[in-house]
Amino acid sequence: MLEIEIDGKKLTVPGGSTVMDAAHSVGVHIPHFCYHKKLSIAANCRMCLVQVEKAPKPLPACATPVTDGMKVHTHSDMAVTAQKGVMEFLLINHPLDCPICDQGGECQLQDLAVGYGGSASRYEEEKRVVPNKNLGPLISTDMTRCIHCSRCVRFTEEIAGYQELGMPGRGEHTEVMTFIGKTVDSEISGNVIDLCPVGALTSKPFRYSARAWELSRRKSVSPHDGLGANLVVQVKDHRVKRVLPLENEAINECWIADRDRFSYEALNSEERLTKPLIKQGGVWQEADWQSALEYVVHGLKDIIANHGADSIAAVATEQATLEELYLLKQLFAGLGSQNVETRLRAADFGLKTQGATWLGQSIVDFVGSDAVLVVGSTLRKEQPLIAQRLRQAVKKGAKLAIVNSHGDDLLTTLAGELIVRPDQLVEGVLAVIKAVTEARGVAAPAHIDLAGVEVTDAARAVAAVFEGKDKTSIALGNLAQQNPRYAELHAAAAALAELVGAKLGVFAAAANSVGAQLAGATGAGNVFAQPKKAYVLLNTEVEFDTANGAEALAAVQQADMVVALGSFGSCALEHADVILPVSPFSETSGTFVNVEGKPQSFNGVVRPLGETRPAWKVFRVLGNLLGLENFGFNSSEEVRDLVLAGDVAAKLSNAAVAPVAVKAQAASGVVRLGEVPIYQLDMLTRRAPALQATADALAASQLKANAATLAKLGLAHGGNAQVKQGAGVATLAVALDAGLADDVVRVAANLPATRALGALTAAIEVTQA
Amino acid sequence: MTVYVKGVVFEGVDFDDPNSWKIDAYIKRGGYAALKKILQEGITQDAIIAEMKASALRGRGGAGFPTGLKWSFMPRSFPGQKYLVCNTDEGEPGTFKDLDIIVNNPHALIEGMIIGGFAMGISVGYNYIHGEVFEAYQRFEAALEEARAAGFLGERILGTDFSFQLHGHHGYGAYICGEETALLESLEGKKGQPRFKPPFPASFGLYGKPTTINNTETFASVPYIIREGGQKFLELGKPNNGGTKLFSVSGHVNRPGNYEIPLGTPFSELLEMCGGMRGGKKLKAVIPGGSSAPVLPADIMMQCTMDYDSIAKAGSMLGSGAVIVMDETTCMVKALERLSYFYFEESCGQCTPCREGTGWLYRVVHRIEHGQGRAEDLDLLLSVGANIAGRTICALGDAAVMPVQGMLKHFRAEFEHHIEHKNCVAPGY
Amino acid sequence: MAATRLLSDDARKEIDRELAKYPAEQRRSATMSALRIAQVEHRWLTNELIEEVAEYIGIAPVAVYEVATFYNMFDREPVGRHKITVCTNLPCALSGGADAGKYLQQKLGIGYGETTADGRFTLKEGECMGACGYAPVLLMNNHSMCKHMTPEAIDKKLAELE
Ligand SMILES: Cc1cc2nc3c(=O)[nH]c(=O)nc-3n(C[C@H](O)[C@H](O)[C@H](O)COP(=O)(O)O)c2cc1C
Ligand code: SF4
């Protein structure tokens, strides 16, 4: 520890700290632009110049290491003169257009200029003008305002993992830009908007729609992936105008994914429902809540009376809140039905665990592992911020390996990479197990049959990442969880974890995947395989939210009654009988339990649109109408406290109830690698126009295969193909994907173009189109 | 053109012989003897560094940092890769000495670097060569081939355990890459943007590894020092200013060129060696150490001796030893305009005071030169300069300011005349 | 995914020789030489060429673009068969550098940064080339330096060039 003094305050700081770190630790604010705690030190803006005793010149606080006995003055004449000098330079070429600048009111340059700027400019030469750049649908530019702090450039390179932005040019001709004609396509790109201290990079969807000071700021939690990123939702006139990260070092640090940031556009979509609807004689009629709910109650009662309680089923997406899911489950229990399910994209329900599956440890511990193996995951798209954190971990020396069905670039260094067919993920993990048993001279547990398993060099490389490492982790991604042999895959991964002493984790696909299990809203399995007479759909668009859209849609279409609770009409309009407009996350209180088992409750940030009601209240009324007991909740908090009573941690477990036997199988033929595209995850992302205009969204409907497979199928990069699963047919553009195994055809699911197709991991017919 | 007077770097070089740069000629004039001596007589790393210290050799790149001391900073026992880098990115207006070294005596540099590598326990070196002298880069590559073929470079040099690889790397037109950390960035294949120091290259250099960087002339002086002894080198010059130094004389003299002379030689003598003033004109001013050095008027300059201390005392700096001589016809406003344009054009653009300030300085001087000056402009220049100097990442900021300060200190009246009368007092450039 | 290959096999071989100078994981170090080699082969650097260099080196195109736009000797616009760069910096100017530039402008009928209508010459104003003692100096096509370029010497040189 070093003893120093800042502005007369004595303090001790650890060796290696900078003056900026030290100042922060005692609450001394040093003006700065280029410095950012998560980025490398650039020391280029020079705004943070401070006086250090015995140094002849002012020194940049952000880059100057503390030495023992150092005395720092942040507001001495020398410091302030230097800071004012820098401010003058920053302003000479900066437009004075604060009144029309989107950053106005939240601009660091504007804020500091008030304190440090001169009143009149001594610069009488012509000001610089810099052409704007097209960075894509999310980020708007006004490059004349750029102060060259390079934060955005460092972000793309260091945090997002690929240098999409650069600063070509030299001297005052330096400009922030992408390579000619390219857009910024990272799934976490929006963070550069927050990083930009001025109005050079602003939000394109938000542009000119409100001034910063008109917005009220409310805390919330992201409703998308299982990370549970903390949000600040900004609201004006009861509309969500903008979403920003709320810093939470343990979860999302200071970042959010583009999905978290821009999906709010859907909240204000024209497609929002504002009144309950009942279909009468094939025509939708607006109804009041009372009639609509009574209609539902009568309908369900009738069907149960005629066909039994097992003839009804409820499904919900894992974006529903803990409270909603619990009440839905209770409602069905009250009706005598156990048919409630949220694992809509699963294909194998054979796994029974001792608790809710989860990451197996905290996010911070997970990314603090010395070695991590991720099995079956399109990691950057499934878990954009976990991917980012793992990238930082690799930089600090952690080893990352994957067993996967594709070789998508994780924009980091992989220590091991085993790519297999999607129907061979189990065999992939078995190969790693076998490599471990050979390397360590140990035996696999009895339920893991290694007969016929071939150990490749790739498998050995994956196995080697655990060698000599203490803190190791294995995580199962969405592709694993959606695999038709998930139970086996889980058992194999668990066995591997046991062998190498790793913690086993399951990535939560959605905001409340863990909460859904805690609420008991899982267990029915596939309720579409054997069609039911009635379905209650909570926030579910069957053809977009399920593993087999064609099958689910068929089941729903033949049902006698379909009750759709959701925020949007669209799909349900075709097959539902009643539509109840319920609140999206922004209009209700509720709780999501994230991947690390942390419950995060939030309140509505705006009042429900029109006659929309929070779903938990709708279920409460339905419970009352049905005369069910224990539906007298006064608040969502009461529901939550009931569900989460006791030790939540004790309810989490990835351990199987009984060992699942695993045995290698042969696979052949052309197999589909189906996955959910990043911006098809849920109803909101699907309806966010800006997200739908991203490169990720535009490329989602391509069919991809490696060169050998393309050749074998007579397809060419840039051409078209027709694919068929069962009765479902789709025509798709073809693209080369060198990272796939032979005979794998990558066709995304849950897209308008592919919703008619069948199972995600199954045989698929491909012909030239 | 190059005039060898009494020197170390060009000892024995025959500038009229097109083969004098070759390894045979170099060996004939005593080349690689120092390296052989070290490897065959088992001279230790410590002994070499002690010899370098004894020589009082100061870095010839401009800052004049004692070379022996710099070498002793290298963490010799650092287990990973370490690098040795030579700075031949000579681009400071007025300087052209390193070009002549590479073209006429490349093996002196190569031998110096090999010795440096041995002394600091380094096995890989790069020489970064100014882009515009591409032919010199090719000459250097050819000399490397010769040295490799002769067993002085590569694996197990002269049959010992010592291995050293050396490669040429060329710039492509950026003065800033002469700054050592910009040079490292450029060598890593990036824009040549200086790094903030600390950390210094000795701990975080090329590819983040410990690195020592010296100027071409610095390295080229090493073989002499090892062969003849540090003391003898020191005695060529004067205390604290050991050895001879190359002075690149340009401008209004009869014989511009490189003059290798003992440090401490009176400027008047150097001027005579150059054949005096061109056209018999009167000396007006001299920039004694490359374009970044403050200008000195004739009377002050004629009192100076050519060494670090004397020039510093006179209010300027010896820098890289580029002597720009200006006669009575020179318009100082125009001269400053050109220099200010240079720093504006060459600013790398990353740090605010330099990116914004160099353009501001240039535009104001440009205005004055073009009859648009205002009375308050001279104070504005000094004030803007003061806001740049000492506040930038690298010394280019200071380099841009010093010519302005020097000119206004000694020739303010000429600038005032320009502002008032919108014309020059001197007819020439 | 570059559809066409712009860099010849020879150019690739030459780049490989440069790559060999650096540690295997530091391929980026060869960016400048690769761009130089590409430029010598194609006279100026198109975006496609830059992208191909990026792909060959294995770094982001914008990182190569940064390099191509930072260093003066890279041409991002078409240039004539003979690019002539004149040093007009102060030391050269004192010995006729600026005059040589004016002479060339007159003789070629173009200004700095321009190319003659026949595509034969491009004239550029350069910064210090580190050859001030040889003023006036011209740099021909980046790589060949002509010293003491008096008007007579310039005439002679221009006449030699097709
Ligand atoms: C703007 C700027 C330009 C420089 N240009 C050169 C140069 O062209 N050659 C050089 O050797 N040193 C140059 N230097 C100095 C180097 O940073 C460094 O101090 C030197 O190469 C160290 O070598 P030495 O100790 O042998 O002098 C420059 C410094 C600055 C700030
Ligand atoms: S002083 Fe100038 S050249 Fe040096 S780092 Fe700053 S901007 Fe770049």
Ligand code: FES
């Ligand atoms: S914050 Fe320190 S230089 Fe920018």
